[in-house]
Amino acid sequence: EVQLVQSGAEVKKPGESLKISCKGSGYSFTSYWIGWVRQMPGKGLEWMGIIYPGDSDTRYSPSFQGQVTISADKSISTAYLQWSSLKASDTAMYYCARHLSPYSYGPNPYDYWGQGTLVTVSS
Amino acid sequence: EIVMTQSPATLSVSPGERATLSCRASQSVSSNLAWYQQKPGQAPRLLIYGASTRATGIPARFSGSGSGTEFTLTISSLQSEDFAVYYCQQYNNWPPDTFGQGTKLEIK
Numbered sequence: 001e002v003q004l005v006q007s008g009a010e011v012k013k014p015g016e017s018l019k020i021s022c023k024g025s026g027y028s029f030t031s032y033w034i035g036w037v038r039q040m041p042g043k044g045l046e047w048m049g050i051i052y053p054g055d056s057d058t059r060y061s062p063s064f065q066g067q068v069t070i071s072a073d074k075s076i077s078t079a080y081l082q083w084s085s086l087k088a089s090d091t092a093m094y095y096c097a098r099h100l101s102p103y104s105y106g107p108n109p110y111d112y113w114g115q116g117t118l119v120t121v122s123s
Numbered sequence: 124e125i126v127m128t129q130s131p132a133t134l135s136v137s138p139g140e141r142a143t144l145s146c147r148a149s150q151s152v153s154s155n156l157a158w159y160q161q162k163p164g165q166a167p168r169l170l171i172y173g174a175s176t177r178a179t180g181i182p183a184r185f186s187g188s189g190s191g192t193e194f195t196l197t198i199s200s201l202q203s204e205d206f207a208v209y210y211c212q213q214y215n216n217w218p219p220d221t222f223g224q225g226t227k228l229e230i231k
C-alpha cells in the first residue's frame with residue numbers, strides 16, 4: 001500500500017527554523033517526483049515545489065523560490081521542506097504529494113497525498 | 124504562470140441532482156488538467172486526470188470533460204459524501220503547477 005506519512009504539527013516563533021518531513025512507503029521512492037503544496041487557513045491550494053528523490057532534481061514555484069528549501073534523503077525514503085527563518089505568514093497546512101507516473105519529467109497529477117503538517121508561527 | 128479560474132465559487136445543489144463545475148485556464152493546457160476533492164480536515168483526493176480519466180476507485184458519477192482552456196467536472200447524482208470543495212489543477216506547464224481557487228459544493 002502506497003503511503004506518504006508526514007511529521008506532526010509544529011508551533012514555532014517568528015525567526016525560528018523548521019524542517020518537516022514526508023516519508024514514502026509501499027513504492028519505489030526514488031522513482032516518483034514528490035511535490036509540496038501549501039494551504040493557508042481557509043484558503044486554496046498553492047504549489048510550492050517538487051523534487052525527484054532519485055537524483056534530487058528540484059524545482060520551485062517563483063512564489064516560493066528562496067523562501068523554502070526542498071530536499072530528500074533516499075536512504076530513508078523521506079522528503080523534506082524547510083525554512084531558515086519562519087514568518088507568521090508561513091502559518092498553514094503543508095501537504096506532500098506524489099506524481100501519478102514514475103520516471104517522468106512530463107505532465108503528471110498527484111495521486112497520493114500525505115495527511116498534512118500544520119505549521120503555526122506565532123510570537 | 125498559467126492562471127486557473129473556477130466558477131462558481133459556491134454551488135448549492137440538492138442531493139440526487141446534477142452538479143456542474145467549471146474551470147478555465149489562461150492559456151491552453153491541452154488535456155493536462157486534474158480535479159481534486161477536499162473535505163474538511165482531509166488532504167485533497169485525486170478524482171480526474173487527463174481532463175476525463177477517473178482515478179482509481181472514483182465512482183462513475185464523477186466525469187470530466189474539456190481540453191485547451193475550458194474544462195468541466197460533472198457529478199451526475201449528488202450523494203451526501205460529495206459535498207466538499209473541488210479544485211482543478213493544470214500540470215501541463217510546470218513548474219509551477221497551478222490550482223484554481225476552488226468551488227465549494229454545498230447542500231441546497
